[in-house]
Amino acid sequence: xxxxxxxxxxxxxxxxxxxxxxxxxxxxxxxxxxxxxxxxxxxxxxxxxxxxxxxxxxxxxxxxxxxxxxxxxxxxxxxxxxxxxxxxxxxxxxxxxxxxxxxxxxxxxxxxxxx
Amino acid sequence: xxxxxxxxxxxxxxxxxxxxxxxxxxxxxxxxxxxxxxxxxxxxxxxxxxxxxxxxxxxxxxxxxxxxxxxxxxxxxxxxxxxxxxxxxxxxxxxxxxxxxxxxxxxxxxxx
Numbered sequence: 001x002x003x004x005x006x007x008x009x010x011x012x013x014x015x016x017x018x019x020x021x022x023x024x025x026x027x028x029x030x031x032x033x034x035x036x037x038x039x040x041x042x043x044x045x046x047x048x049x050x051x052x053x054x055x056x057x058x059x060x061x062x063x064x065x066x067x068x069x070x071x072x073x074x075x076x077x078x079x080x081x082x083x084x085x086x087x088x089x090x091x092x093x094x095x096x097x098x099x100x101x102x103x104x105x106x107x108x109x110x111x112x113x114x115x
Numbered sequence: 116x117x118x119x120x121x122x123x124x125x126x127x128x129x130x131x132x133x134x135x136x137x138x139x140x141x142x143x144x145x146x147x148x149x150x151x152x153x154x155x156x157x158x159x160x161x162x163x164x165x166x167x168x169x170x171x172x173x174x175x176x177x178x179x180x181x182x183x184x185x186x187x188x189x190x191x192x193x194x195x196x197x198x199x200x201x202x203x204x205x206x207x208x209x210x211x212x213x214x215x216x217x218x219x220x221x222x223x224x225x226x227x
Contacts, residue, residue, distance in 0.1 A: 004158075040123060042203065042219040043159075090158050100166070102147055102207045102215050106158030 002027045006091050006107035013078075013085070013114050021076045021110045023091035031097045032074035033104065036060060037088040046089075049074055050097045078112060086114045118142060121204055121218030130227050134191040138204035138218045141185065147207040148180050150189045153220065154200045162202075163189065194225045 004025045013019045025032065034046040045058030049068040063082025068074055078085045088111050092104040121138045128134055136150075147166055151159035163178035165171045165187075171178045179188040187204055204218040 006158075040219060042121075043215075043217040045214070048214070092158075097214075100147060100207075102149060102205070103161050103164060104151075104159075104215065106160065108158050109156070111156075 004107035025093045029093035031094045033092040035090040119218045125222040127224045136189040145206040149205040151203040
């Protein structure tokens with residue numbers, strides 16, 4: 001089955017620790033995205049990548065880092081610099097990034113809780 | 116002013132009711148509009164994708180875009196308990212890319 005796999009589903013972290021969330025897709029999509037979802041705030045874009053070895057900051061990139069070494073993979077690291085890391089993180093992909101290609105395919109999400 | 120505004124609800128309706136979910140947007144340049152459905156603790160999935168003004172129907176779901184008033188709607192006919200979810204409207208944020216701007220989502224509960 002084609003889709004997006006995120007892991008882990010739940011993660012607990014102590015303050016001051018970096019954590020990395022995994023995102024893998026087998027849809028052969030060029031573009032991949034990371035969103036953060038908080039109650040009452042909708043989805044906010046953290047980073048996106050249109051092609052391997054290239055990525056751009058979204059609206060709330062501070063305290064996060066990403067890499068795109070392979071087309072299938074787009075891991076997100078939540079660093080200790082992120083002041084409010086407790087959230088639901090969603091990875092998504094799309095066929096392209098031009099207008100009219102906005103159908104995003106989402107993973108099941110990773111819930112990060114900072115203790 | 117947010118670029119996309121959506122009433123967060125919650126909205127509770129009896130089974131079989133017609134549900135109307137709405138969003139407004141601020142930029143008249145937006146042309147592509149989407150509705151995503153998100154079940155609790157899951158990722159969103161695309162329900163409807165429309166271009167410019169008009170209606171699009173898919174089974175019990177109808178998406179409507181009124182560009183003159185910058186208003187987008189999702190109607191659900193004969194609502195079912197399985198429709199209970201958060202519904203997110205979204206639009207491509209203009210420019211040359213498909214970067215999406217999401218509403219905050221409306222939580223819908225359909226009571227059996």
